[in-house]
Amino acid sequence: MADFTVPALTRIWRTLDKGSRLLLMATGVFSQGRAKITERTLRTDKWWLQPLITFSVLIAFIFYATLRAFENANYFAEPLISPFYSPCLSDACVPGSSLLGHLFPIFHVWGMTFSPALFILIFPLGFRMTCYYYRKAYYRSFWMSPPACAVAEPHAKYTGETRAPLIMQNMHRYFFYAGLVFNVLLTTDAILAFRNSEKQWGHMSVGTLVLLANATFLWFYSLSCHTCRHTVGGRLRNFSKHPIRYKAWTLVSKLNHYHQNFAWVSLIGVALADVYVREVATHAITNWYFF
Amino acid sequence: MTRTLKLRIWRGDDKTGGLQDVTVEANHGEVVLDIIHRVQATQMGDLAVRWNCKAGKCGSCSMEINGKPRLACMTQVASYPEDEVITITPLRAFPVIKDLVTDVSFNYKKAMEIPTVSMPEGVKPGEPRMQQIDVERSQEFRKCIECFLCQDTCHVIRDHEENKKSFAGPRFFIRIAELDMHPLDTLRNRKKTAQEEHGLGMCNITKCCTEVCPEHIRITDNAIIPMKERVVDEKYDPLRWLGSKIRKREGIL
Structure with a gap:
């Protein structure tokens, strides 16, 4: 029986810590000439808490998103479509769910129908994976490079983002452009949700609000992006020659201050929007109409 | 009001x-540097x-101080609980x-590797006129007091001694950003050298430099990431590269 008590986990951590210290004895804070201190960190606060929370939330999201992407069902309940499946571009899409038509035929992998979500999720996934905020989050919490400030990392070598595959982080701007297209499509989905299940306009339901909130969060996340800030004006040397771009840069800079918050809110928003649509599609709940 | 402090x-x-x-x-009201001076005066001459x-x-x-890079003169003793032992290391x-x-x-050697501002030919000292909105970004970086806490906490060199030869560190990325954003600087290879000689690509933007900066300079958001984006413009974005060849944009920026 595995022992998961606090003393047992502490013992395991100390053993690992000692092992990696031996491994790293010749470099980093243990390098020759630096102050001879045997601890990897002398921090007394709960420095491990933030990376642990980040790790847990991201793992939970990845687990849920993977299940939903492969489920290939319960993503459409007129007029609502899950953000994981929009735009639905495959012949495998359920009738009425395709906003842009069917670009891909049905095909099977290992006897399973290839889920329409798998054609499109690479774009939002790539946008978040290369996002400057998420890079900080997962470098710290998954790769422990470093796990927290002034806490020695457990790697003997480090080359940063200078080599493959991490040099691909420089493609962030292309994912940003793709993300804008997705935002337009998801906003369209939210507008189309001002219809009822018979496709008649002039109605509004809880689902409408859910999709509107999701699209809004995603716009804030995209517009507060560092690449957006650079594109609208950050690359300029002389703001005085470009007053409109300077104003745009100033506005995006204000949003950029909260980019981390928008990153989390929009991530959770996408998951909750999907949960809502799934619950409606499986008839677990009824999409309540205000009018 | 006094308290007995364990160090x-x-x-x-x-x-x-x-x-x-010790x-x-x-x-009441003393900072860690005051305490160090008292120890120096009474116990460790x-x-x-x-x-x-x-x-x-x-x-x-x-x-x-307790494992965190800090200025001793700006760290209040009262910010630590009464029973906490305060650990002070270099x-x-x-x-x-x-x-x-x-x-x-190390930091002074890195500073010397960065060419200073290069003004346009024929411009004499005192002649340049720049608008406030053109220099305000750089002014944030001029607040740097060179305490080198950002350099100390940066894991690229803190945890990897071998990287010191190829990595300038956050303090010098704000210097490079300051010069690259300078409206009159004529040196056009700062982005390229930032990436290839000063190791900008090694930064994985974990923002520790920003967290420890006593001047609250937003090193990562306002200097390192903008510089990374400028490097992408030059080195990794084929569309931007093509555009620059067709329109010669550098001159009008």
Whole structure:
């Protein structure tokens, strides 16, 4: 029986810590000439808490998103479509769910129908994976490079983002452009949700609000992006020659201050929007109409 | 009002050393540097510590307090619980000279590798006129007091001594950003050298530099990431590269 008590986990951590210290004895804070201190960190606060929370939330999201992407069902309940499946571009899409038509035929992998979500999720996934905020989050919490400030990392070598595959982080701007297209499509989905299940306009339901909130969060996340800030004006040397771009840069800079918050809110928003649509599609709940 | 403070102070040199326990009285409103001075005056007459202004503006008293890079003159004793033992060590990214004093000459060598502003030909001192909105970004970076806490906490060199030869560090990325954003600077290869000679690509933007900056300079958001984006413009974005060849944009920016 595995022992998961606090003393047992502490013992395991100390053993690992000692092992990696031996491994790293010749470099980093243990390098020759630096102050001879045997601890990897002398921090007394709960420095491990933030990376642990980040790790847990991201793992939970990845687990849920993977299940939903492969489920290939319960993503459409007129007029609502899950953000994981929009735009639905495959012949495998359920009738009425395709906003842009069917670009891909049905095909099977290992006897399973290839889920329409798998054609499109690479774009939002790539946008978040290369996002400057998420890079900080997962470098710290998954790769422990470093796990927290002034806490020695457990790697003997480090080359940063200078080599493959991490040099691909420089493609962030292309994912940003793709993300804008997705935002337009998801906003369209939210507008189309001002219809009822018979496709008649002039109605509004809880689902409408859910999709509107999701699209809004995603716009804030995209517009507060560092690449957006650079594109609208950050690359300029002389703001005085470009007053409109300077104003745009100033506005995006204000949003950029909260980019981390928008990153989390929009991530959770996408998951909750999907949960809502799934619950409606499986008839677990009824999409309540205000009018 | 006084309190009795338990300290562990690292003492030694580049060969040997260790943490020594000290108990000392602390008065209300005192900072860690005051306490170190009291220890120096009463118990450890040969304790080495670098300090100067006691106002958070000279950047001399950088050290690590309970494992965090901080200025001793800006760290209130009252910010620690009564029963907490405060551990004080030298900066752990640089070679130690004695006790709390480290050799930070690495930073001065890196500073010399960055060419200063290059004004247009024929412009004499005192002649340039620039609008405030063109220089305000750079002014944030001029607040730097060169305490080198950002350099100390940056894991690229803190955890990898071998990277010191190829990585300038966050303090010098804000210097490069300041010059690259300068409206009159004529040196056009700053982005390229930032990436290829000063190791900008090694930064993985974990923002520790920003967290420890006593001047609250948003090093990562306002200097490093903008520089990374400028490097992408030049090196990794084929569309931008093509556009620059067709329109010669550099001149109008």
